[in-house]
Amino acid sequence: MSAEAVLLRARGNPSGRTLEAYLGAGGYEGLRKALARVPEAVVKEVSDSELRGRGGAGFPTGRKWSFVPKDHPGPRYLICNADESEPGTFKDRELIECDPHMVIEGIAIACWAIGAHTAYIYIRGEFVRWARILEQALDEARARGLVGRSILGSPFDLDIWVHRGAGAYICGEETALIESLEGKRGFPRLKPPFPAVVGVFGKPTVVNNVETLACVPHIMTRGAAWFASIGRSRNTGPKLYCVSGHVNRPGVYELPLGVTFREIIEQHGGGIRNGGKLKAFFPGGSSAPIMTAGDVDVRADFDGCAEAGTMLGSGGVIVFDESVDIVAAAANLAHFYAHESCGQCTPCREGADWCMDILDRMLDGHGRSADPDTLLRICRFASEGMTICPLGDAFALPISSMVTKFRDEFERRISTASPRPQKKLPALPWAGQRPGFGD
Amino acid sequence: MPRLTIDGHEVEVAAGTNLIEAARAAGIEIPYFCYHPYLSVVGQCRICLVEVVGQPRLVIACATPASDGMVVKSESSARVKEAREAVMEFLLANHPLDCPVCDQAGECLLQDHSTSEQGARFASHMVETRRTFPGYERRLLGPHIIQNQNRCIYCSRCIRFTREISETGQLTYTSRANHAFIDTFNGTPFDDPFSGCAADVCPVGALTIKEFRFRKRAWRLRSTASVCPGCSIGCSVFIDHHERIVYRLTPRGNAAINATWLCDYGRFLAETLNDQSHLHPRHRVEGKPVRLSWGDALRMFADELRSARTLRVVASANLSNEELFLTRELFGRHLRGEIVVPVHQGQQRRMKNGRGEWLHSTDAHPNSGGARRLGLDIVGEEALARFLYGAADLTVILDPDAHPFLATAEALRLVKVGLSIACMRSEHPIVHAASLMLPVPTLACNEGTFTSSTGTVQRFDMAFPPPGETRPLWIVLVALARELGIATLNLAGPAEVFDLMAGNEKAFAGLSWEDLAGTRVPSRLEQQHVG
Numbered sequence: 001m002s003a004e005a006v007l008l009r010a011r012g013n014p015s016g017r018t019l020e021a022y023l024g025a026g027g028y029e030g031l032r033k034a035l036a037r038v039p040e041a042v043v044k045e046v047s048d049s050e051l052r053g054r055g056g057a058g059f060p061t062g063r064k065w066s067f068v069p070k071d072h073p074g075p076r077y078l079i080c081n082a083d084e085s086e087p088g089t090f091k092d093r094e095l096i097e098c099d100p101h102m103v104i105e106g107i108a109i110a111c112w113a114i115g116a117h118t119a120y121i122y123i124r125g126e127f128v129r130w131a132r133i134l135e136q137a138l139d140e141a142r143a144r145g146l147v148g149r150s151i152l153g154s155p156f157d158l159d160i161w162v163h164r165g166a167g168a169y170i171c172g173e174e175t176a177l178i179e180s181l182e183g184k185r186g187f188p189r190l191k192p193p194f195p196a197v198v199g200v201f202g203k204p205t206v207v208n209n210v211e212t213l214a215c216v217p218h219i220m221t222r223g224a225a226w227f228a229s230i231g232r233s234r235n236t237g238p239k240l241y242c243v244s245g246h247v248n249r250p251g252v253y254e255l256p257l258g259v260t261f262r263e264i265i266e267q268h269g270g271g272i273r274n275g276g277k278l279k280a281f282f283p284g285g286s287s288a289p290i291m292t293a294g295d296v297d298v299r300a301d302f303d304g305c306a307e308a309g310t311m312l313g314s315g316g317v318i319v320f321d322e323s324v325d326i327v328a329a330a331a332n333l334a335h336f337y338a339h340e341s342c343g344q345c346t347p348c349r350e351g352a353d354w355c356m357d358i359l360d361r362m363l364d365g366h367g368r369s370a371d372p373d374t375l376l377r378i379c380r381f382a383s384e385g386m387t388i389c390p391l392g393d394a395f396a397l398p399i400s401s402m403v404t405k406f407r408d409e410f411e412r413r414i415s416t417a418s419p420r421p422q423k424k425l426p427a428l429p430w431a432g433q434r435p436g437f438g439d
Numbered sequence: 440m441p442r443l444t445i446d447g448h449e450v451e452v453a454a455g456t457n458l459i460e461a462a463r464a465a466g467i468e469i470p471y472f473c474y475h476p477y478l479s480v481v482g483q484c485r486i487c488l489v490e491v492v493g494q495p496r497l498v499i500a501c502a503t504p505a506s507d508g509m510v511v512k513s514e515s516s517a518r519v520k521e522a523r524e525a526v527m528e529f530l531l532a533n534h535p536l537d538c539p540v541c542d543q544a545g546e547c548l549l550q551d552h553s554t555s556e557q558g559a560r561f562a563s564h565m566v567e568t569r570r571t572f573p574g575y576e577r578r579l580l581g582p583h584i585i586q587n588q589n590r591c592i593y594c595s596r597c598i599r600f601t602r603e604i605s606e607t608g609q610l611t612y613t614s615r616a617n618h619a620f621i622d623t624f625n626g627t628p629f630d631d632p633f634s635g636c637a638a639d640v641c642p643v644g645a646l647t648i649k650e651f652r653f654r655k656r657a658w659r660l661r662s663t664a665s666v667c668p669g670c671s672i673g674c675s676v677f678i679d680h681h682e683r684i685v686y687r688l689t690p691r692g693n694a695a696i697n698a699t700w701l702c703d704y705g706r707f708l709a710e711t712l713n714d715q716s717h718l719h720p721r722h723r724v725e726g727k728p729v730r731l732s733w734g735d736a737l738r739m740f741a742d743e744l745r746s747a748r749t750l751r752v753v754a755s756a757n758l759s760n761e762e763l764f765l766t767r768e769l770f771g772r773h774l775r776g777e778i779v780v781p782v783h784q785g786q787q788r789r790m791k792n793g794r795g796e797w798l799h800s801t802d803a804h805p806n807s808g809g810a811r812r813l814g815l816d817i818v819g820e821e822a823l824a825r826f827l828y829g830a831a832d833l834t835v836i837l838d839p840d841a842h843p844f845l846a847t848a849e850a851l852r853l854v855k856v857g858l859s860i861a862c863m864r865s866e867h868p869i870v871h872a873a874s875l876m877l878p879v880p881t882l883a884c885n886e887g888t889f890t891s892s893t894g895t896v897q898r899f900d901m902a903f904p905p906p907g908e909t910r911p912l913w914i915v916l917v918a919l920a921r922e923l924g925i926a927t928l929n930l931a932g933p934a935e936v937f938d939l940m941a942g943n944e945k946a947f948a949g950l951s952w953e954d955l956a957g958t959r960v961p962s963r964l965e966q967q968h969v970g
Contacts, residue, residue: 168615185612190482190502341616343593344483350529353617357567374564381525385496388482 006238007214008254010099019140022101028146030220034109035154042113048224050236055081055209056313058302067196068114068204076204078116080107080213082123083165083172086285088316091240092210094252096130100137106213109220111158114206119160122177125167134162169340173389174207187344188389211240231257235301243269245319262296264317276321284313286333287394289401326406327413330399331359337395348392351382355399367414375403443509458500458511459487469513470552472642473594474501477698478603484594485526490516497522527553528563533570535589543644545657570617581629583649583703584638588620591645597637604791605633635706650707655686663902664691666889668882669705670788670800671807673891676701678883678902685712685883694793702788717863717878718907739875740860741922747833750776755841756804759887761936763813765916773925780810781823781842801892808890812946820844827853834859839867862912879912880905887933888955898955
């Protein structure tokens, strides 16, 4: 287990994000090494490192790159997904703020590996400052010949563009992001075909998360074996954990994959605020099934979370202390997803809205005994392949896990509910005057 | 050619066929709302979920191509049934279920599916208030389309129609999620020349056609296969009628010509098919029209023909092939008259066929192609005027609507020079020039064939018998031939005329009346109206 900061090494250094500082720390060495090798070797190196996508799904990055057809005649593209909108996730913003060149170098290496000459950084619209940081960094890199024509004297050309999104959560989904980048409405596409075959502008495209790409330069400089030595098998490398909620020290922490949530929350997050007790936590953003206080010893990596019936997702650990009302938290989430559902698929569009209505009604004190089962039914039929993209699962899994794991709280809400005041219909004007009315 | 099994039925389909079409080939209906055979596949409604043995998750039939050895379970899978019921519950959660006052009722996919599949078992868990769009219940989206957003199920068929078929891209979603609604960009009117089709493809009553709304319940209508009389493209249509009134024209599936589309111009010609003001044969006595019997009228007509030294006939490209053939045989071959077929260019219209190619009209008549094939003299406005300038004893006008020139004062003056006989349907200035007026019915009360400008010969059927004493022109011509004692034209119906024509004319050789039947009856309402 390395305690050394890899991804966030420039954090705390006010001038750390300049090209000078980055070069001083051995920056762009990975790109130089990558350009000296054939693209297949770069893909193999990344595959060997067992790097898995940090965006949420944890798909092996090397494998993703290898899906791009080798014999495709036209252009292909790389997209850096910086549309970080998952509630409780703020690692990409931190990375871009501290070390934008690390991301740019990662993009350049990935482009060399897949044979792309154009890359897009699709950045969340609200990240105005970070889009500017990236633009500045790109200007510096262009001025030094690190981006543009004949990079580092090699015949490799690459242009990188920063594209700001318009603020839709769904555009973090790779195919919706592609649609949005093409200038269309952010609707996820039907898969197959996968973006690696038919992506942006109909060309093979790889979409990688910011953090994933930031890992790539280190794999190139220090080797796959070094990277694989961090963490455990199939769950390798450093990971940024975003700790938020009721902890004493919320923030982004770089830790090797495979630490336990107990270590993240207690040691790094500084424990629960005001000396309180942990009630529950989201292991990887709000779209992952919730975990209870009893689950803190689960390893915070892809396989550890999967074994525990949840997912690491983006690594956004949202901590709830005893003061949290789970029903209110569920309602809060439901509002978010009902607002952010793109509206294409029936189960997600109608289901998220319906969940929101039920939870709001429960909060208003008008819960019904059938509500928990109705919620579970909605969630069941909005997830597991019932929708085009995983947004259906994204709202269904946390809400159903909250209902299952904290059912007693929901029951309590319902048992203390006041019956809905009966609406009395206004009396008809002729009531009592005609037989059959009013008597 | 993949062979697959669907609910125990084995079927072989062309490569690339999706499971909905494969199931249809096997005689199994997989429900769908957003899928449309001529639009791109989006997989949004999720009702077509099926189980493919060996795959852990249910898949959508619209986006899954059939592959060899696939075993698909639709009705036979409990999981599928359960999932479809859930999708239906989601769809109906915010649907107003106002079928009794909805104009789409009777031809609504959502209603059909919920009554046939769910039946009385359906019960929603929903107790919440429905999401509504105040102010969007009766919104005039364009000149012909009324939107009720509350009923929309977000299938996006209308949006895809304007993007992929009519290519105007006028419709879009505004807003997101459950509060999204169908809208035009910047609120401009939805004046797409194919706007009626957007309502056709709408599986529910969210988009309805203003002209048809609340005029007749869909299940009362009878559909008769016909051909659009609007231009030379010759789109296949159904005449929807009830109790001898035509209510609307709807597209009839024909991949070669109009796929399942119909332009607004053609669609709204429906009203002209009710336009019948001449119901009795009349002749002019001292300047005033007087009714007479058909027997007298034909005798008078025959006498005039016998006594006329010079005869000129203005035929029409709106007449059927049979009528044009009889015209040529009777007036041309036997009576040595001069025949012209005026053709009016009109506005150019276009239509997209099943392969996505645009077809363009050559003129404003449904049968100019037939007139050309029969070797008749096609004339434009100038030539028609020149033809009418030449004096003749007798002028016969078979269709006053043959050319707009016939409605001008100049034409009236020219026709008045000799004696003239006209076949009349509706009010027309030429009536003032005619000494004998014979009533003929509209396309809805006739049968025969048209030849489109693409060369396709299509049959149209009689929707209802001719009103009053009107008689289709082919009957008039055959009766006239009998009156004149021409034995070869003693024919009993358009089928016999067609067979005689097919036997004599190279252009129609090899065709038979029976084979031209095409899609006569909609196999089901849904196929008729949305493909």
